[in-house]
Amino acid sequence: MNNRTDRAGRLISAPPAAVYDALLDRESLEMWLPPEGMRGHVERWDPRPGGGFRMVLTYLDPAESPGKTSDATDVVDVEFAQLVPPTRLVQRAVFEADDPSYAGTMTMTWHLAPVGDGTEVTVTATDVPPGIDQAVHEAGIASSLANLASYIEARG
Template sequence: MSRIDRASRAIAAPPATVYDALLDRAALEAWLPPEGMRGRIDRWDPRPGGGFRMVLTYLDPTDSPGKTSDATDVVDVGFAELARPARVVQTAVFQADDPAYAGTMTMTWHLAAAGDGTEVTVTATGVPPGIDQAVHEEGIASSLANLASHVERGA
C-alpha cells in the first residue's frame, strides 16, 4: 500500500473563508510555512493549471537541513483542481539534487462544513521517501494551526 500522510483540524470559519485563504498569495505566505520556517512566494498564478513557487527558509537549519540548500526548501506547486469551496488539489515538486526528494507529491485539501466552521483534512500522496512521515504530518498539522489562527482572526 502506498504511503498517505494526513492531518486534520476543525477551524472556526466557514468553508468559503478557508478556501479563500488557500488561494490568496499573502495569506499563504503568512500561514503555510510550518513552525520554524518562513515563506515567500516568487511566482503566483491562482487558476487550474497555474500554481506558485514557494521558498521556505528554516529559521534554524541546524537540526533540519533544507532540501534545496542548507537552509531552504524550494517547491513548485501546481493547482491540479480547484473546487470552491470543498477542495483544492495541489501537486508539489521540490527542487533538490537528492533523489530521495524527487517526484511529484499530491496534496489534497478537503473542506467540509461542520456546524459554523470547517473540518479541514489534508492528505498527501506520492510523498518523496526522504521526507519522514511523522515530521511531515507534524508540519501539515502546524500549517493547519497557522491557517486556523489566520482565518479565525478575520472571522
C-alpha cells in the same frame, strides 16, 4: 513511485468559503503555510487550474533541520491540479533537490467540509517522496493547519 500517504486535519472556526479563500490568496499563504520554524516567500503566483506557485521556505534554524534545496531552504513548485470552491483543492508539489529521495510529484488534496459554524479541513498527501520523514511531514501539515486556523480566526 512511492505509495505512502500522510494526513492531518483540523476544525477551523470559519465557513468553508473563508478557508478556501485563504488557500488561494498569495499574502495569506505566505503567512500561514510555512510550518513552525520556517518562513515562506511566494516567488510565482497563478491561482487558476493549471497555474500554481513557487514558494521558498527558509528554516529559521537550519542547524536543526537541513533543507532539501540548500542548507537553509526548501523550494517547492506547486501546480493547482483541481480547484473546486469551496470544498476541494488539489495541488501537485515538486521539491527542488539534488537528493533523489526527494524526487517525484507529491499530490496534496485539501478537503473542506462544513461542520456547524466551522470547517473540517483534511489534508491528504499521496506519493510522498521517501526522503520526507512521515512523522515530521504530518507534524508540519498539522502546524500549517494550526497557522491557517489562527490566521483565519483572527480575521473573524
